Amino acid sequence: MKALVPLALLIAAPAMAQSSGPPPQVDAAMSLLDQGHYLTARDKLAKLAFDPQGRVKDEYAYQMWQQESVMVTGELDLATLDRAHSAPLIQRDWIARVQQAVAHDAIAEIVKRAKDTRIVILNEAHSSPRDRMFALQVARALRPLGYGVLAAEAFYNDPAGKIMARLRHDGFVRRGTGFYTLDPVYARFVRTALAMGYTPAAYEQTEEQSAAAHPADRQANIVAREQAQAENLAALMARFPSQKVLIYVGHSHVAEAAIDETGEGNPKIDWMAARLKRMTGIDPLTIDQATVTDLDAGARPAQVAAARLLGGRPGILFEQGKPLVLGQYAGAVDLQVIHPARRYRFGRPAWLAASGARPVPVPAAFRPRHGRCLVQAFPAGASADAVPLDQVMITAGERAPALLLPARPMRFFRQCVQLGGK
Structure with a gap:
């Protein structure tokens, strides 16, 4: 395959x-x-x-x-x-601005502003499932406002629409739904959004749209992809004229003004959000959560400083009464979310433990005596290609973290290797 x-x-x-x-x-x-x-x-x-x-x-x-x-x-x-x-360059000017800022609750601020538009665009860092759990919080908060379509970059976009039709029918994520949705946290986000009544929609550039790609011209390929995504989303908006749409993207697709994502002086690009805004005449609420993060060592001191202001909840900082946006998205997004410092419960990240799932000990029969095992939990009767509800890695001799699962019958599997891999 x-x-x-x-x-x-x-x-x-x-x-x-x-x-x-x-x-x-x-x-x-x-x-x-x-x-x-x-x-x-x-x-x-x-x-x-x-x-x-x-x-x-x-x-x-x-x-x-x-x-x-x-x-x-x-x-x-x-x-x-x-x-x-x-070691990267520390963003010291960010630290100074963060220390003078005032924190607002992120969800409350998003809800207040989302009432005035039909489109909310939220980004993620593709290596941060925490962002996906926050996206679920946003989806839950927006549903009473009439948001009913979840358009995600992660969904594979086949021309016949069979993948989305199957997702709507199943109500759960399969391995063929998308790449990023192979993450159990992303799958949980999608599954819960479907249960809330969201309609899933794919909008990624199709194979047909990418057929004229120029392998040696990165800039041209980016422009072609952004245009294709915007066109697909504009068509989607036309198909659901009475629905409000939550669009979940990666990184710079959220920018509603031209930016150079590299920061290296390359020509600025109109990304998807900017093109969609122009095509539809709708001013979207654009939200970044991938910039002031501990995953970037240069941004980490600013994130630590911000975390002291947040009270353990995702927040948006305000500077002189206006939302503070740091980094490449300054002037290109409406809001910038910063997440609290890392904490743990049941051996798992606290943001995941707070999702409402109950902690379930890994069954003794699935704990390794040697090497490492990935223990996976699926609903009883789940299809063979379903994405796990949750999974944890356990090393022999170490304390096992809990699985975080809904209250329903489960079946467990494990994948094991001997010690020696990184």
Whole structure:
């Protein structure tokens, strides 16, 4: 089976500029993931991504490792990230501005502003499932305001619409729904949104729309993709004229003004949100949550400073009465969400433990005596290609974290490897 690699990476990764697909070894690892072999795929990508000192030797493999690894662990280890690259420049001006800011509750501020538009666009960092759990909070808060369509970059967009039709019928995520939706947290977001009454919609550039791609021209490919996404979303808005739409995107697609996402002086680009705004005449509420984060060592001190103001909840900082937006999205998004400092419950990130699921101990029969095992939980009777409700990695001899599950009959599986992989 050919690995289904995110189109975003094929367009954006510098290492892929002269190629029509991922390197064969990365492709092989991603094929394992497509088949549900999370732990083996993660280990193979780690070997391709890191040298013996833990530094990045292949940037493309490293990006894929980040995005796949969190499907197993829930969040990335900061020491591993810091070791991977040279120390970045600390954003000291951000710290000073954060320290003078006032924090508002993020959900309350989003709801207040979402009443005045038909479109809310929220982004994520693709290596941050916490962002997906926040997206679920946003979806829940927007539903009473008439938001009824969930359009996600993550959904595979087949011309016949069969994938979305099956998702609507099933009410749960399969491995063929998308790449990022292989993450159990993303799958939980989608499953819960469907149960609330949201209609799922795909809008990613289709294979037909990308047929005229220019492998050597990264900028041209980005522009073509942004235009295709905007056109697909404009058509979607026309199909649902009475519905408000929550659009969930990755990184810079949220920008409603032209930006250079690289920060290296390249020509500025009109990203999807800017094009959609122009096509529809609707001013969207645009929200970034991927900039002031602890995943970026340069931004981390500002995130730590902000966390002291947030009271343990996602917040939006205000400067002189206006929303504070730091970094590349200043002037290009309406709001910037910052998340609280990391905390843990039941051996899991607190943001996940607060999702309403109950902690369930890993059954003793599934705990490893040697090596490492990924223990997965599925609803009893789930299809063979369903994405797990939850999964945790356990190392022999260490305390097992709890699974976080709804109160319903479950079946458990495990994938194990011997110690020695990264």
